[in-house]
Amino acid sequence: xxxxxxxxxxxxxxxxxxxxxxAGVALGVIVFVFITGLIGGLRVELIAQTVGxxxxxxxxxxxxxxxxxxxxxxxxxxGETAKVLAAVEKxxxxxxxxxxxxxxxxxxxxxxxxxxASPQIIGNAFxxxxxxSAALTxxxxxxxxxxAIADIDGQLVAGEARLDLDSLLIGDKLADKLGLRIGSRLxxxxxxxxxxxFLIQGIFRTGVEALDERTAYLHLRAARTLLDLPYGISKIExxxxxxxxxxxxxxxLGAATGLTATSWIAKNRRLYQALASxxxxxxxxxxxxxxxxxxxVSSALLLSTYRRRSEIGIMRSFGVSKRFVALxxxxxxxxxxxxGALLGASAxxxxxxxxxxxxxxxxxxxALPIDPSQGGYLAVISLTVLGSVLAAVIPAxxxxxxxxxxxxx
Numbered sequence: 481x482x483x484x485x486x487x488x489x490x491x492x493x494x495x496x497x498x499x500x501x502x503a504g505v506a507l508g509v510i511v512f513v514f515i516t517g518l519i520g521g522l523r524v525e526l527i528a529q530t531v532g533x534x535x536x537x538x539x540x541x542x543x544x545x546x547x548x549x550x551x552x553x554x555x556x557x558x559g560e561t562a563k564v565l566a567a568v569e570k571x572x573x574x575x576x577x578x579x580x581x582x583x584x585x586x587x588x589x590x591x592x593x594x595x596x597a598s599p600q601i602i603g604n605a606f607x608x609x610x611x612x613s614a615a616l617t618x619x620x621x622x623x624x625x626x627x628a629i630a631d632i633d634g635q636l637v638a639g640e641a642r643l644d645l646d647s648l649l650i651g652d653k654l655a656d657k658l659g660l661r662i663g664s665r666l667x668x669x670x671x672x673x674x675x676x677x678f679l680i681q682g683i684f685r686t687g688v689e690a691l692d693e694r695t696a697y698l699h700l701r702a703a704r705t706l707l708d709l710p711y712g713i714s715k716i717e718x719x720x721x722x723x724x725x726x727x728x729x730x731x732x733l734g735a736a737t738g739l740t741a742t743s744w745i746a747k748n749r750r751l752y753q754a755l756a757s758x759x760x761x762x763x764x765x766x767x768x769x770x771x772x773x774x775x776x777v778s779s780a781l782l783l784s785t786y787r788r789r790s791e792i793g794i795m796r797s798f799g800v801s802k803r804f805v806a807l808x809x810x811x812x813x814x815x816x817x818x819x820g821a822l823l824g825a826s827a828x829x830x831x832x833x834x835x836x837x838x839x840x841x842x843x844x845x846x847a848l849p850i851d852p853s854q855g856g857y858l859a860v861i862s863l864t865v866l867g868s869v870l871a872a873v874i875p876a877x878x879x880x881x882x883x884x885x886x887x888x889x
Contacts, residue, residue: 620703817868
């Protein structure tokens with residue numbers, strides 16, 4: 481405790497230098513918090529724009545192997561030439577289906593890390609209304625799981641997110657293209673030749689062009705009838721609790737179900753690599769901020785060591801141990817690091833909040849994608865305190881090594 485008291489007196493004996501030192505530490509912490517919040521917010525925004533309305537893992541039936549156009553015996557009769565002439569083709573008239581999907585859905589939902597799963601039927605159709613027409617991708621879903629993958633319920637701009645056997649939900653761009661509004665009727669003609677009229681129940685806007693312009697949601701049973709798929713489903717889309725677990729969960733589900741499991745990372749490899757590079761850049765900037773703090777604290781305490789050589793020599797002549805002298809300078813590093821880290825973390829949080837509230841686009845959205853909650857406050861406080869203590873090691877050793885006879889003499 482006496483070492484702490486002496487350290488406090490040393491710091492207060494030159495308040496101007498101490499304040500500058502603490503301000504330098506706080507400024508480094510502010511930079512750390514700002515960069516961490518900016519990179520974290522940018523990552524969240526990019527993922528929300530690209531993956532927010534997309535599944536994290538998709539389960540699909542494995543593709544059927546190609547079938548030979550010639551029977552095996554005829555191919556053998558033709559000899560080696562058959563290897564060149566025999567054509568192979570993939571059956572295109574019936575899409576691959578997941579037939580016994582109910583037990584598989586139970587396996588998926590029981591998998592750790594899975595937040596929600598949505599069985600879906602996917603097909604193509606041609607929409608006509610008067611002279612206007614458009615090609616659509618139909619997505620048949622269970623009504624209670626309509627917003628399991630894309631937040632259709634929360635992104636509705638008109639109508640209501642209710643799926644009956646006769647209703648349809650479409651994007652706002654498709655509605656504008658075909659001149660549709662709530663209560664309009666739209667005729668859909670599927671690839672199977674089945675034709676049916678649906679009532680427009682709701683119009684949504686997700687910001688994803690593929691959804692807003694070319695996708696329509698309907699009841700799973702209605703899609704089964706329209707697309708002539710009486711038994712199975714096309715795929716199971718999955719949302720996870722943690723995005724970064726996508727590849728691990730996909731590998732596990734692929735082995736457990738025998739289906740083809742694809743993660744969002746595999747479909748967006750460039751985005752994932754860009755986010756990883758961005759995170760590495762942020763860590764470099766954070767590292768330089770901490771190095772600046774360490775250099776500043778170390779240089780200031782070294783200067784203090786040389787200025788107090790006579791005082792240290794007098795204390796040593798009275799029997800004060802080297803260990804005590806070293807503890808005094810380590811305690812100074814601790815005080816400076818702790819106070820500077822706490823002030824810097826508080827100021828960094830306030831600075832991020834200020835930028836979020838002030839820097840805004842004309843539509844009211846933040847101009848900078850900063851997330852103050854991702855400032856890494858506990859990490860920066862811990863690292864700053866540790867760095868400041870380590871920065872005081874060299875000055876502490878130099879102070880403890882002072883020979884009182886040489887200094888006083």
